[in-house]
Amino acid sequence: MKAKGKVFRYQDNVDTDVIIPARHLNTSDPKELASHCMEDIDKDFIKNVKNGDIIVADKNFGCGSSREHAPIAIKASGISCVIATTFARIFYRNAINIGLPIMECEEAVKGTEQGDELEVDFDTGLIRNLTKGTTFNAQPFPEFMQKIIAADGLINYIKTK
C-alpha cells in the first residue's frame, strides 16, 4: 500500500483538543468531525486539504484525551498518513484501530517542510520526499497491521476474518 500527497507540517505536542475541539464532540459523524479538524491551530487546513495529503509533525502528536474522534476526524478529512517523531500512546493505538496509517520517523520529519510532496510505502517503510529528492526509512508495518489498515480499521478487519 502506498500514499502520496502534499505535506501539512506541524510542531510538537499537537493535542487531541486542537485536532478536534471538545465542543464538536456531540457528534460521531466522521464528515462532520472532519469539517472542524485542526481548526484551532490551522483554520485553512480543511479548505486546502486534498485526498491523499499527509500530516508531518514533531514530538508527541495526539497527546491529551483518549478520544477516538481525533484520528477519525483526520482520516475523514482525506489525510492518508501521519508521520511524526513520536505519538502519544493512546492516539497511536486509536489511529491504527480506526485504520489511519501513522509512522514514526524522526529523519523524515526533520527533512520535510510545509507543502513538500511525499510518497510513503507502508509495506517497506520507505518515505520519499519527491520535492527534495531525498529518501528515509521508517519501520514498515508488519503484515497484520497492514491488514488492519487495508480493512479500514480493527473492527472491519475482524469481520473479514
Place this chain on the structure above:
Amino acid sequence: MGMTMTQKILAAHTGLENVVPGQLIEADLDLVLGNDITTPVAVTEFTKTGVNKVFDKSKVAIVPDHFTPNKDIKAAEQCKLVREFACKMEVENYFEIGQMGIEHCLIPEKGLAVPGDLIIGADSHTCTYGALGAFSTGVGSTDMAAGMATGKAWFKVPAALKFVLKGKPQGWVSGKDVILHIIGMIGVDGALYKSMEFMGEGLINLSMDDRFTMANMAIEAGAKNGIFMVDERTIEYVKEHSTRSYKVYEPDSDAVYEKEYVIDLSTIRPTVAFPHLPDNTRTIDEVGDVSIDQVVIGSCTNGRMEDLRVTAKILKGKKVKKGIRCIVFPGTQNIYLQAVKEGLVTDIVEAGAVFSTPTCGPCLGGHMGILAKGERAVSTTNRNFVGRMGHVESEVYLASPAVAAASALTGKITDPDDI
C-alpha cells in the same frame, strides 16, 4: 540482544524468540477487562464485528465499579446493558454488586492475574497487575472489543527504565510515598511509552499491597506498564489467591534499559503531590500549612488491607476534627469483611469517619463525596487533575493513608509522626 521482563512476556505471547523495542507485534491475551464506563462502548463495537461469542468465557472480566451502586438512571442503564451482555456471552468473571470491588483490587484477589500473564483492560489503571510480574496495560474500548472477539491485541514493544530498590522504608513510609517520590523525580511523561521495571534487594521490604500501589501509578508517569520482579512474597500471594499456573520472567543479564535509577527506600519521606499534577510533589517536611475540608481514603491505589489497618491505627480512640469529612472506601467485599472482622471498621466509624461500600465513587468525582468550589481534599487516590473530584476550582492533594488519616484528625496536611 537481551530482553527485559516486559519484552520476554510479549515475545512469549507472540510465539517469537526475541522482540526489540519499537517492534509491532500481535499477542495472545490471558485476560480482557472492562468496567461500567468503557464496556458499553466496547459492546457496540463488538456487535459490529459480527462475532457472536467472546473468545474465551473464562478470560473476559467485567466489573461495574465506577458509578455503582448505580448513582443515577443513566448509570443504571449503562450497567443494565453491561449485565445483559455479560449474561448473553456467559462471561464467567462478571461481578455484580455484592461480589464486586474496584476492578484493580478485585482482579488479583480473585486470582485472575498471575505472573507472566498478558492482560489488557479498558481502564488506564490496568497497569496495577504488574505488581504480580504480569504485563498489563490500559487500552481503549475498541481494543477491548477486538480483544473479546479474537483474544488478541497488537502492541508496540516498549523500551524500559530500570528502578533498582535498596534499603527499607522507615516509619510511616509506604509504597504510595515511594511511587509519588519517583513520579516527582521523573515527571508525568518521564516514562512515556516505556516499561518501568522494579527490582533490587529492597523489593523484599515492600509488601504486595505496596507493590500494587506502585504499579497502579506507573501510568501517572506516562508508562505503558510497570512491572515488579517476582519474589517469594509474590509467589505466596499467588498461591493464596489463584489455582492457575504461572510463569516467572526475569530480565536477561544483558537486557537493555534506557536509564537506571537507584532508589534508597530508607531515605524516602512521606510525600504529597500538590494540585494539579501527580509530579508536583513535596515531602511532608516541605508541605507547610495546608488546611483541608475532606479526606478520602481508598481506591484502586490505596483501598487494601494494609491501607485500612494504618488508617484505623491512626484514627483509633481519636476523633476526626470537627468540620472535616473523612470518607473511607475499601477495595473489595473481602477487604470490607476482613476490616469488619479485625475491628477496623469500628475504630474508623467511632472516630467519626464514614465507611462506604466498594466503589470508585469519589476518586473520579463520580458520587459519594464530590468537592464543592474552593474545597480541598487530601486523597489516597492517584490523580489530582483539575476538577478530578468535583468542582473545577476544588483541589486534590495526593498522599498515603497514614498522611490522610493524620490530616483527618487535624484538619490540615499532617505528618503522622506528629499525632
